[in-house]
Amino acid sequence: MADAPEKIGPFTELAREYGPVVWKTLSDNLPRDLRWNWLLLMLAIALAIFLLRGGRGAKGADGRERRCGIVQFLLPKDIYTHVSARVDVALWIFERALKPVWALLLLGSLGPFIERSVIGALTSGFGPGPAIEPNLAWMLFYSFVLLLGYDFTFFLLHYAEHKVPALWAIHKVHHSAEVLTPLTRYREHVLEGPLYSIAAAIGYSVPAALFAWLFAGSITPITVLDIGLFTLVFGFNGAFRHYHVQFHYPRWLALWLQSPAMHHTHHSYLPQHWDTNMSVVTSIWDRLFGTLYIPERDEHTPWGLRPAEQADCRSFRQNVTAPFRDWYRMIRAPRSRYQPSSTA
Numbered sequence: 353m354a355d356a357p358e359k360i361g362p363f364t365e366l367a368r369e370y371g372p373v374v375w376k377t378l379s380d381n382l383p384r385d386l387r388w389n390w391l392l393l394m395l396a397i398a399l400a401i402f403l404l405r406g407g408r409g410a411k412g413a414d415g416r417e418r419r420c421g422i423v424q425f426l427l428p429k430d431i432y433t434h435v436s437a438r439v440d441v442a443l444w445i446f447e448r449a450l451k452p453v454w455a456l457l458l459l460g461s462l463g464p465f466i467e468r469s470v471i472g473a474l475t476s477g478f479g480p481g482p483a484i485e486p487n488l489a490w491m492l493f494y495s496f497v498l499l500l501g502y503d504f505t506f507f508l509l510h511y512a513e514h515k516v517p518a519l520w521a522i523h524k525v526h527h528s529a530e531v532l533t534p535l536t537r538y539r540e541h542v543l544e545g546p547l548y549s550i551a552a553a554i555g556y557s558v559p560a561a562l563f564a565w566l567f568a569g570s571i572t573p574i575t576v577l578d579i580g581l582f583t584l585v586f587g588f589n590g591a592f593r594h595y596h597v598q599f600h601y602p603r604w605l606a607l608w609l610q611s612p613a614m615h616h617t618h619h620s621y622l623p624q625h626w627d628t629n630m631s632v633v634t635s636i637w638d639r640l641f642g643t644l645y646i647p648e649r650d651e652h653t654p655w656g657l658r659p660a661e662q663a664d665c666r667s668f669r670q671n672v673t674a675p676f677r678d679w680y681r682m683i684r685a686p687r688s689r690y691q692p693s694s695t696a
């Protein structure tokens with residue numbers, strides 16, 4: 353067995369060629385995060401909703417549905433001139449600038465480490481693996497497992513961010529958005545990037561290692577228009593769920609997949625909406641953890657933190673300093689009002 357060629361997974365392969373390859377992969381992803389193809393798809397669906405519902409279906413800055421003309425429907429002035437939308441832009445620039453750093457440090461090192469460890473454990477426990485020949489069905493299955501793997505680690509981290517006060521102090525920056533724009537997806541505190549990079553490294557590399565052990569050669573996920581299937585689902589969902597137009601799914605589908613409109617309730621500060629719909633893609637984990645909430649059509653969803661908390665988290669500076677201020681208050685008064693969001 354000592355003579356058998358070492359089995360390596362895609363993360364390790366990438367890390368071995370390090371430097372230019374990793375940087376190229378990361379920089380290729382930089383300007384494409386709001387891809388024209390899914391933004392166009394989003395606008396086409398929004399236009400269809402406008403036509404089907406006779407000008408209804410879009411929400412205003414107050415989170416209330418209203419009837420309006422086409423321009424106001426697609427690009428409402430009260431949302432895009434809101435201070436929250438400006439803070440989105442500033443936080444997006446920070447998030448984009450730091451993303452390659454976190455990706456390089458964590459995805460580029462932790463991913464291969466986990467992958468090697470899992471492959472090593474499987475090989476020592478069960479031998480070199482069955483060396484299955486990959487075909488289209490397996491590739492589709494692999495894409496699906498990767499999607500579920502990341503969806504679950506994302507859910508767990510997001511759930512913890514809502515329930516653990518020290519983590520909520522970081523995540524509340526995403527929830528201090530008082531209006532939703534496609535850029536709100538990237539509205540996060542600089543400290544949140546490393547957390548999600550760790551989650552991504554675990555969520556992708558464990559299934560990647562398992563499949564690298566099972567298959568002969570390397571198995572690749574299915575791509576659509578040169579974009580990974582799961583990247584497409586994440587990207588499209590990420591942009592639309594932070595758009596003010598309500599894109600609902602039929603109830604039977606919403607029980608399995610998160611519709612973009614379901615994220616409107618995640619951002620609402622009403623008690624019945626708080627801590628709901630924490631997954632990105634599937635509804636499976638929310639159902640298992642009892643946090644699924646399927647909103648009615650035109651349900652009022654006032655976005656942001658509860659008004660008392662919002663006043664401290666409006667400007668760019670307030671958002672950047674928010675976790676440090678909260679941690680300081682927690683240390684000074686551990687049993688103060690800085691409790692998990694659901695109990696406050």
Ligand SMILES: [Zn+2]
Pocket residue numbers: 510514523526527618
């Ligand atoms: Zn959240």
Ligand SMILES: [Zn+2]
Pocket residue numbers: 526536537594615619
């Ligand atoms: Zn969000």
